[in-house]
Amino acid sequence: MNRMVLIARAVITDSIRRRVPYVIVLFAGALAAAIPSLPNYGMGVEPAVFREVSLALMYVAVIVLALALAANRLPAEFERRTVYAVLAKQVSRWEYLVGTWAGLTVVMTAVIAAFTVVIQVVAVLFYGDPMWVLWVGALSMLLEAGVVIAVAVAISTLMGPVVVVVATLTILFIGHSRSTLLGGLGAAELSYFYPSLDSFNIMLPVAHGNGVSALAVVSMLTVFVGFTGLALLLGVVMIGRKDL
Amino acid sequence: MSTNDVAIRVEGACKTYKRIGRSHAHMAVDGVSLKVERGTIHGLLGPNGAGKTTTLKMLIGLVRPTAGTFEMLGEDSTSPKGRRSLGFLPEQPYFPQHLTALQALRFYGRLGGVLKDEIDGRSNEVLAKVGLRGEECTELSKFSRGMLQRLGIAQAIIGRPEIVVLDEPASGLDPVGQRDVRSLMLELRERGTTVLLSSHQLSEVEAVCDRVTILNFGKVAAEGHIDELLNVSGQTSFKVRGLPEFPRAVSELASDVAVSGSVWVFSVEDSAVRAVVDAIDDAGGTVMSVTPKRESLEDYFARLITLAGLEVAS
Numbered sequence: 256m257n258r259m260v261l262i263a264r265a266v267i268t269d270s271i272r273r274r275v276p277y278v279i280v281l282f283a284g285a286l287a288a289a290i291p292s293l294p295n296y297g298m299g300v301e302p303a304v305f306r307e308v309s310l311a312l313m314y315v316a317v318i319v320l321a322l323a324l325a326a327n328r329l330p331a332e333f334e335r336r337t338v339y340a341v342l343a344k345q346v347s348r349w350e351y352l353v354g355t356w357a358g359l360t361v362v363m364t365a366v367i368a369a370f371t372v373v374i375q376v377v378a379v380l381f382y383g384d385p386m387w388v389l390w391v392g393a394l395s396m397l398l399e400a401g402v403v404i405a406v407a408v409a410i411s412t413l414m415g416p417v418v419v420v421v422a423t424l425t426i427l428f429i430g431h432s433r434s435t436l437l438g439g440l441g442a443a444e445l446s447y448f449y450p451s452l453d454s455f456n457i458m459l460p461v462a463h464g465n466g467v468s469a470l471a472v473v474s475m476l477t478v479f480v481g482f483t484g485l486a487l488l489l490g491v492v493m494i495g496r497k498d499l
Numbered sequence: 500m501s502t503n504d505v506a507i508r509v510e511g512a513c514k515t516y517k518r519i520g521r522s523h524a525h526m527a528v529d530g531v532s533l534k535v536e537r538g539t540i541h542g543l544l545g546p547n548g549a550g551k552t553t554t555l556k557m558l559i560g561l562v563r564p565t566a567g568t569f570e571m572l573g574e575d576s577t578s579p580k581g582r583r584s585l586g587f588l589p590e591q592p593y594f595p596q597h598l599t600a601l602q603a604l605r606f607y608g609r610l611g612g613v614l615k616d617e618i619d620g621r622s623n624e625v626l627a628k629v630g631l632r633g634e635e636c637t638e639l640s641k642f643s644r645g646m647l648q649r650l651g652i653a654q655a656i657i658g659r660p661e662i663v664v665l666d667e668p669a670s671g672l673d674p675v676g677q678r679d680v681r682s683l684m685l686e687l688r689e690r691g692t693t694v695l696l697s698s699h700q701l702s703e704v705e706a707v708c709d710r711v712t713i714l715n716f717g718k719v720a721a722e723g724h725i726d727e728l729l730n731v732s733g734q735t736s737f738k739v740r741g742l743p744e745f746p747r748a749v750s751e752l753a754s755d756v757a758v759s760g761s762v763w764v765f766s767v768e769d770s771a772v773r774a775v776v777d778a779i780d781d782a783g784g785t786v787m788s789v790t791p792k793r794e795s796l797e798d799y800f801a802r803l804i805t806l807a808g809l810e811v812a813s
Contacts (some may be wrong), residue, residue: 258610264597265606272597273637336592340654343559343587343664344610345579499561 258352262426266358281314284313284373291381307462309374310392321400326419364398390459398479399455405483409490454478504609506693507535512567529717542704543697545714586660592668596640606646611658627655664695701796734792739763742784766792
């Protein structure tokens with residue numbers, strides 16, 4: 256456990272010294288600040304639309320950043336052989352993999368929190384409402400980012416960054432396409448077995464409703480634990496069989 | 500060598516790489532066995548592709564062996580637990596670029612078992628030892644090749660390991676750095692640390708290693724004490740000065756004669772040593788040294804590799 260925490264801390268330190276998180280947060284933050292000035296409805300954007308657009312913007316930024324940080328993390332360490340010095344110590348490969356995932360997820364937590372605060376500041380300035388419900392959306396995005404990072408890290412034990420990005424986006428797309436792909440009659444029974452990420456689809460209730468129920472949060476957590484656990488398990492098996 | 504005296508034991512190590520689209524697999528390491536005595540420096544030599552690095556990687560658990568057993572201090576070194584006494588310097592080491600030297604050493608030190616309370620002091624101590632004092636807060640992206648090499652050595656020894664495996668430790672270092680690395684290896688041996696050294700720098704190996712194992716085509720081509728391997732049986736080497744010309748009596752007995760300035764170097768059969776000393780004395784020369792004839796490691800290595808190549812060709 257201690258070694259996993261050490262690896263996670265090293266990943267955090269390394270990630271926060273890179274420019275990518277700051278560039279994406281600044282860019283997305285600037286766009287969020289610009290949303291109220293959009294010439295929608297003549298008088299500017301309504302609060303519900305502001306919430307919806309800012310959450311969508313945050314979602315795109317989070318997925319891009321998660322992939323930017325995770326897709327090349329392990330391939331670069333394998334290629335540069337930085338992994339040798341770590342795994343030659345008393346460190347298991349699973350500790351290395353899970354520690355890497357944990358470090359990246361903590362970085363994403365900080366980024367999502369910063370982004371949410373920026374949106375809240377804009378909301379207070381333009382609408383006089385801190386819109387606390389945005390944090391539910393932030394939680395959903397954090398959990399989904401955790402899944403995306405786990406999938407990307409697992410695939411990257413064997414593949415290069417381009418394949419990792421394409422494969423992860425494909426899984427993300429499939430995960431959100433249950434109703435499209437299993438829409439026909441007769442396929443309903445299959446939906447129970449579909450690897451769906453729809454539990455994270457809470458943008459509309461957050462933007463236009465009063466948030467989500469406790470059951471929905473439990474559902475999100477269950478999907479997060481299930482998908483992340485499975486992806487990391489596959490990653491551990493794959494990295495365990497890899498010749499470095 | 501009793502079991503307790505063995506720090507590293509490799510038995511029947513094999514590694515086969517399957518090649519897609521080819522019927523034959525490539526055997527990178529073929530039945531290599533190796534024992535390293537505690538508190539010694541053991542050299543692992545061989546030309547490129549001989550299987551040195553693959554053997555080291557299997558020993559450390561970075562590559563999955565096809566067959567063989569690998570032990571450090573009696574424990575399976577392919578499992579993390581078996582590596583608790585190990586410090587490893589990979590060939591041409593790299594580290595996370597955005598960490599500073601001190602942050603990197605804190606990280607590797609803690610992974611290597613250094614306690615939290617001791618880590619800062621130990622990191623500074625090791626940085627000073629490898630010549631990186633004053634670079635604690637420098638980001639590793641600004642480090643030169645030689646500085647990264649020094650940091651690599653620092654991370655290998657920070658946990659006070661009982662066994663240190665060094666893969667090309669002098670690579671990228673200037674002559675002063677290479678001398679420092681040699682001194683460090685000797686210092687480690689003095690403290691009882693076992694060093695397994697893989698190197699192309701034969702002069703370095705000859706200077707520090709107690710025993711060597713030479714690999715070629717994935718197999719052990721030779722193994723033994725460096726003196727046993729290099730001493731030429733039955734021959735004695737002379738170094739002589741003050742001779743206006745080489746005495747006829749000596750020239751009939753000598754071989755490999757070379758002269759540099761006023762110093763003559765040659766070898767003779769052991770049985771002729773007395774006669775040669777007398778002949779030089781009679782000619783007015785001074786015998787500077789009489790030693791068992793010793794081949795240079797370069798010559799030995801080249802001869803061995805050539806012979807092995809001929810065997811494979813035939």
